[in-house]
Amino acid sequence: MTEEIRYFDCFAGIGGFHCGVQRIKSNRYEFFHTAYCEVEKNAQMVYEKACCIGDVQKIGDVKDIRTHKNPDGVLVNDFDILFAGFPCQSFSNVGYRKGFDDPRGQLFFYILDMLDFYKPKYFVLENVQKIHTIKGGGLLDEMKKALQDIGTGYILHTWDLLASDYGLPQKRNRIFFCGIRKDLVSELHLAPPPKIDLKTAKYPTTWHLLEKCEVDPKHYIPTGSRKTILTKPDNWQGDVNIDNPIARPLTATMSKWHRANQDNYFSDSYIHGTEPYVRPSVDIENEPIRRITPLEGYRLQGFPDEYADIAKELGISYSAQYKLIGNALPVDLAASVIKYFMDNVFDSMEEVKHGK
Ligand SMILES: C[S@@+](CC[C@H](N)C(=O)[O-])C[C@H]1O[C@@H](n2cnc3c(N)ncnc32)[C@H](O)[C@@H]1O
Numbered sequence: 001m002t003e004e005i006r007y008f009d010c011f012a013g014i015g016g017f018h019c020g021v022q023r024i025k026s027n028r029y030e031f032f033h034t035a036y037c038e039v040e041k042n043a044q045m046v047y048e049k050a051c052c053i054g055d056v057q058k059i060g061d062v063k064d065i066r067t068h069k070n071p072d073g074v075l076v077n078d079f080d081i082l083f084a085g086f087p088c089q090s091f092s093n094v095g096y097r098k099g100f101d102d103p104r105g106q107l108f109f110y111i112l113d114m115l116d117f118y119k120p121k122y123f124v125l126e127n128v129q130k131i132h133t134i135k136g137g138g139l140l141d142e143m144k145k146a147l148q149d150i151g152t153g154y155i156l157h158t159w160d161l162l163a164s165d166y167g168l169p170q171k172r173n174r175i176f177f178c179g180i181r182k183d184l185v186s187e188l189h190l191a192p193p194p195k196i197d198l199k200t201a202k203y204p205t206t207w208h209l210l211e212k213c214e215v216d217p218k219h220y221i222p223t224g225s226r227k228t229i230l231t232k233p234d235n236w237q238g239d240v241n242i243d244n245p246i247a248r249p250l251t252a253t254m255s256k257w258h259r260a261n262q263d264n265y266f267s268d269s270y271i272h273g274t275e276p277y278v279r280p281s282v283d284i285e286n287e288p289i290r291r292i293t294p295l296e297g298y299r300l301q302g303f304p305d306e307y308a309d310i311a312k313e314l315g316i317s318y319s320a321q322y323k324l325i326g327n328a329l330p331v332d333l334a335a336s337v338i339k340y341f342m343d344n345v346f347d348s349m350e351e352v353k354h355g356k
Pocket residue numbers: 011012013014015016017037038039040043060061062063084085086087088107324327328329330
C-alpha cells in the first residue's frame with residue numbers, strides 16, 4: 001500500500017520543494033500538499049497559480065504560526081514532513097554573515113519552534129553553502145545540534161551539494177538538513193545522494209536552454225555599461241568569462257547588471273552557434289551580449305516553462321522575477337535529495353517493522 005506523506009512547504013518562494021516532490025515516483029509513498037507559508041506577494045501569486053490545486057492552507061508570515069511560544073497563532077494542517085528553504089540573506093556571502101545575530105537569521109528559530117510543536121516525522125531544510133564559514137563553522141554546528149535535539153529528537157544528515165551534480169547546468173551549492181524522528185528508525189547512516197551525469201540531463205549545458213529566438217532587447221547589455229560589465233579590473237579575482245556552459249549561481253539581483261565575473265552573460269555567437277561545450281571567440285567591443293531571460297532562469301533552476309507564462313500573465317516585472325528565481329531552490333536537486341532520503345528512510349523503517 002502507498003503511504004501518504006503530507007507536506008508543509010514553509011518559506012515556499014515559487015515552489016522549488018513542491019516542484020521537486022511532484023517529480024518523485026515511488027510505489028511506497030506519495031506526497032500530498034497540505035499547507036504553505038510565504039510572506040512575499042509576488043511569490044505568493046506565482047505559487048498559488050503554479051503549485052496549488054484543491055484545498056491547500058495558505059499562511060503568510062511564519063511568525064503567525066501556532067507554536068508553544070505563540071499559542072494564539074494559526075494551527076497548521078496536519079503534516080508529516082516539513083520543507084523549508086529558510087531566508088538566507090543573513091547567511092549568504094552578500095549579506096554580512098551575521099548568522100543568528102541578524103533578525104533574518106533568527107527565522108531559523110521559527111523552524112525549531114515548529115519542529116518542537118508539531119513534531120513531524122521528517123524534515124528537509126536547505127540553505128546557502130556559506131553558513132559553514134560563519135564563526136569558523138560554529139554556526140553550522142549549533143544548527144545541527146539544535147535540529148538533533150529538538151522535540152523528541154531527530155537523526156540528522158547534512159549534505160553540501162552542487163546543482164550541476166544533480167541534473168542542472170549551474171554551479172549552485174546548497175546545504176541540506178534531512179531529519180527523521182528518532183522513534184521511527186533505530187539508526188540511519190547515509191552517504192550523500194548519488195550524482196547524476198549532466199550529459200543525461202534535459203539541459204546538459206546552458207546552450208541547451210538558451211532561447212534561440214529573438215528576445216526582448218532589454219536583455220542585451222546597454223552600450224554605456226558594456227565596458228564596466230565586461231572588463232576585469234586589475235584588483236579583481238576570478239575570471240570574467242562569458243558563455244559558460246555551466247552557469248554561475250543565479251543571483252536574485254541579476255537585473256542590476258553585475259560585472260561579468262559575478263553573473264551570467266552570453267554572446268550571440270554562443271547562443272546561435274553549434275558548440276555547447278566550447279566558448280567561441282567573441283568581439284567583446286561590438287558583439288551583442290545579453291543576460292539570461294526569465295524563461296532561461298526558470299529552466300536553469302529546473303522549473304517548468306509555464307512559470308514564465310504565469311509570471312507574465314501576473315504582470316510581474318523582470319527584476320521581481322529575477323529575485324524569485326535567484327532565491328529559489330533548484331528543483332532537480334530537491335527531487336534527488338528528497339527521493340534518496342525518503343527511499344532510505346522507508347527501507348530503514350521496514351527493517352524496524354520486520355525486526356531486522
Ligand atoms: C530562500 S527563499 C526560499 C525559496 C524557495 N525554496 C523556492 O524554491 O523558491 C526564502 C523565502 O522565505 C520568504 N520569507 C521571508 N521571511 C518570511 C516570513 N517571515 N514568513 C514567511 N516567509 C518568509 C521569502 O519571501 C522567500 O520567498
